[in-house]
Amino acid sequence: MKHAARTALVLAGAGAGAAALRKLASPPSDARSGERWMAVTVNCPPTDVLPEGRPPRPLDEFGDALEITVRPAPGDRGTELAARLRGGVSPTETSLPSRLAGKDPRQEVRRALREAKSLLETGEVMQPDAPPTSREETVGGRLVGLASRRAGGEGVL
Missing domain, CATH: 1.20.5 (Single alpha-helices involved in coiled-coils or other helix-helix interfaces)
Known part of the structure; x- marks a missing residue:
């Protein structure tokens, strides 16, 4: 070359x-990032997602702070459960440093959506293996451990 x-x-x-x-x-x-809808697709009919008009426990804990919508998922593949914070979130709270520090309020909404999906589909909140399958004494294990700790509510590796 x-x-x-x-x-x-x-x-x-x-x-x-x-x-x-x-x-x-x-x-x-x-759009302001605090106004975005966060959604999960749940493998059950819409009538089972909001029984008696109430959201699943993890989302119900937010009370009136959340807007929640339920609609059939595209292609008849379950139900789309979506939520967003009422009133939005400031750009400072959703900045990259806030996300990395785990201080973005949307991270709790994402966690609640994942837990609600798990409850609706399996009847319990699924937890990762404990103790983890990686070993901290290896280089790869340390990297996986660091990435998992830094995930900040954004999911599991």
């Missing part, structure tokens, strides 16, 4: 990386 071609390839990669970081760090332009 010639020097000019290598330089162009490196610059293109750096530009793509910078654009990806900018997109992650900045709030979306189409």
Whole structure:
């Protein structure tokens, strides 16, 4: 590869990386991030998702702080359960540093949606294996442990 071609390839990669970081760090332009709906697809009919008009326990704990919608999932593949915080969330609370520190209030909504899905489908909240299957004394185990601790409510690896 010639020097000019290598330089162009490196610059293109750096530009793509910078654009990806900018997109992650900045709030979306189409809507304030606190107004976004977060959703899960539950493998049961809509009548079972909100029995007696009440949401499942993990979502019910938020009280009036959440808006909740239920509708059939596309392709007759269960039910889509969606929630969002009423009144929105400030851009500071949803910034990249807040997400990494686990201080984004939407993380609790995501956790509640995952737990509600688990309760509706299995009757219990599924927990990861304890003790974990990775060993902290290995390099790979330390990396997995670090990533799991830093997940900040964003799911399980």
